[in-house]
Amino acid sequence: MDSTRHPRPAADPTADATTEAELFWERHYRTRRTGGARVNPVLAETAAPLRPGTALDLGCGAGGDTLWLARRGWHVTAVDISGTAVGRVREEARELGLADRVAAEQHDLAHSFPAGRFDLVSAQYFQTPFALPRARVLRTAAQALRPGGLLLIVDHGSTAPWSWNQDTDIHHPTPTETAAELDLDPGQWSVLRADMPHRRATGPAGETATVIDNVLLLGRTPTDDRRTSVR
Numbered sequence: 001m002d003s004t005r006h007p008r009p010a011a012d013p014t015a016d017a018t019t020e021a022e023l024f025w026e027r028h029y030r031t032r033r034t035g036g037a038r039v040n041p042v043l044a045e046t047a048a049p050l051r052p053g054t055a056l057d058l059g060c061g062a063g064g065d066t067l068w069l070a071r072r073g074w075h076v077t078a079v080d081i082s083g084t085a086v087g088r089v090r091e092e093a094r095e096l097g098l099a100d101r102v103a104a105e106q107h108d109l110a111h112s113f114p115a116g117r118f119d120l121v122s123a124q125y126f127q128t129p130f131a132l133p134r135a136r137v138l139r140t141a142a143q144a145l146r147p148g149g150l151l152l153i154v155d156h157g158s159t160a161p162w163s164w165n166q167d168t169d170i171h172h173p174t175p176t177e178t179a180a181e182l183d184l185d186p187g188q189w190s191v192l193r194a195d196m197p198h199r200r201a202t203g204p205a206g207e208t209a210t211v212i213d214n215v216l217l218l219g220r221t222p223t224d225d226r227r228t229s230v231r
Helices: 015-030 041-047 064-071 083-095 134-143 175-182
Strands: 054-058 075-080 102-106 118-124 145-156 189-195 198-202 208-220
Touching: 015 083, 041 064, 041 118, 041 145, 041 208, 054 064, 054 134, 064 075, 064 083, 064 102, 064 118, 075 083, 083 102, 118 134, 134 145, 134 175, 145 175, 175 189, 175 208
Parallel strands: 054 075, 054 118, 075 102, 118 145
Antiparallel strands: 145 208, 189 208, 198 208
């Protein structure tokens, strides 16, 4: 499907910061080879037993998660601030015969959010060196879940050698801290997983390192006896 550009309001007081963020991620994806991107392992682990439905991939980047889900029958809305990233995901979906399952949209999530209701929302390493109302965006994502739906948030728990952010003073929010920041009604959302697993990761140049993932999985309470379906 064609990507959609969602412009920010002309009077936005943070327009300069938004432009800087967009240019940063444009440069990132224009200079980075993105073909054949891999699925993030925690997403694969979480989604593998689920019956395919509708999914939202926040910050889709190179599209590894979007295409993995689409291959397994999910209808995926893929969102990124970078038009280059969005265009490449759209093109690869078309080449793989998955265009009917992938809607690629360009959003600055600080100012716009994709329409729709979802069975799964994935926020994989949804972090940036620029100002972003992250908690507000993730709360909006939680509200976009259908009853019984899942919100999977995977953050960096450590700094990989190839990370764009090598700040030694950076604080990596724990899953508990992220859940507290979202401050969701426990009567409507429940914490299904909150842990910090270690794994061996491979960087873009083939280098490897042990990294920590901060994993938070939230479920929206069903309105009746139905639960998120599994095979």
